[in-house]
Amino acid sequence: xxxxxxxxxxxxxxxxxxxxxxxxxxxxxxxxxxxxxxxxxxxxxxxxxxxxxxxxxxxxxxxxxxxxxxxxxxxxxxxxxxxxxxxxxxxxxxxxxxxxxxxxxxxxx
Amino acid sequence: xxxxxxxxxxxxxxxxxxxxxxxxxxxxxxxxxxxxxxxxxxxxxxxxxxxxxxxxxxxxxxxxxxxxxxxxxxxxxxxxxxxxxxxxxxxxxxxxxxxxxxxxxxxxxxxxxxxxxxxxx
Numbered sequence: 001x002x003x004x005x006x007x008x009x010x011x012x013x014x015x016x017x018x019x020x021x022x023x024x025x026x027x028x029x030x031x032x033x034x035x036x037x038x039x040x041x042x043x044x045x046x047x048x049x050x051x052x053x054x055x056x057x058x059x060x061x062x063x064x065x066x067x068x069x070x071x072x073x074x075x076x077x078x079x080x081x082x083x084x085x086x087x088x089x090x091x092x093x094x095x096x097x098x099x100x101x102x103x104x105x106x107x108x109x
Numbered sequence: 110x111x112x113x114x115x116x117x118x119x120x121x122x123x124x125x126x127x128x129x130x131x132x133x134x135x136x137x138x139x140x141x142x143x144x145x146x147x148x149x150x151x152x153x154x155x156x157x158x159x160x161x162x163x164x165x166x167x168x169x170x171x172x173x174x175x176x177x178x179x180x181x182x183x184x185x186x187x188x189x190x191x192x193x194x195x196x197x198x199x200x201x202x203x204x205x206x207x208x209x210x211x212x213x214x215x216x217x218x219x220x221x222x223x224x225x226x227x228x229x230x
Contacts, residue, residue: 003153036216038154045206045223046146046154051216089154093215096170098144103153 004029004090004101011107017078020104022090023071030071034093037066037075040103041086049088050075082108111135111219113207118224125197125228131190131207131221139163139185142210144217145192147203147226157181157205160190175201197228 005023012018022029022037029035035053038046048057050066053073063079073092077084085108090101117129131143142165145157158171160181169181180193190207204225208217 032215034215038217040154045220046217047220048216048218051211051214051218057218087153091154091156091216097172098156098159098215100146100154100156 002099004092004099006088006090006101006104008102009105009107011109012077012080013109014080014082016080017076018080018106020075020077020088020090020106022073022075022092022101024073024092024099025071028092028094028099029068029073029090031095032093033068035066035068035073036091037064038089038091039084039086040089046089077106080108084108111209113209113219113221115205115207115221115224118205118226120227120229121197122230123197123199123228126193126195127197127226129192129194129205129207129224129226131192133188133190133207133209136209138183138188140212143181143183143190144208144210145181145190146206146208146217146220147201148206148223149200149203152203155203157192159210194226197226199228202226202228 037050040046053068054066112134144159178196204223206223207221209219211218
């Protein structure tokens with residue numbers, strides 16, 4: 001199972017919006033509505049931000065939203081804040097396995 | 110409060126073995142699938158494998174990179190998850206996280222802080 005494809009880095013200024021893409025195949029992203037997104041700050045464990053493509057756990061700001069079209073899922077962060085600077089990973093169910101994206105480093109300028 | 114605490118990491122020579130543990134508390138451990146996810150230094154997350162719950166016969170799944178070398182088990186009476194790692198390779202060097210799979214779902218809602226495994230001669 002190959003890793004999902006994410007851009008290595010994205011950036012934006014405070015208050016702006018950024019979108020991180022996550023491209024897979026019909027065997028993972030495109031085949032199931034089980035895409036999740038995780039935020040990871042340096043030296044910390046990942047934190048769930050979005051699950052089932054577009055659902056937000058309690059406590060996650062509504063500035064974070066998710067969507068999917070075909071084999072590509074997207075995470076959008078609006079109203080960027082300094083604390084959003086982190087690595088973001090997409091993840092998809094793939095039948096009997098799980099596959100992660102390579103990760104995207106978000107820089108808040 | 111949900112807590113997952115990994116232990117057992119350390120330095121091991123190539124070809125050696127190591128057993129990681131994950132102690133769970135603050136929730137009904139037996140209800141959940143539990144996974145191991147690893148992260149090599151400076152790299153991204155990589156799924157290692159899963160153990161399902163008793164209702165699903167404790168079946169396991171593994172990533173191709175570890176299949177046949179790693180074994181995931183659990184002891185619901187001790188609220189503990191284990192990862193037995195054999196025939197270790199230098200490329201197995203990583204922080205190993207245990208992660209809880211949300212009930213009736215397929216995402217990780219809680220993660221431990223991880224334990225570092227270094228495979229080196």
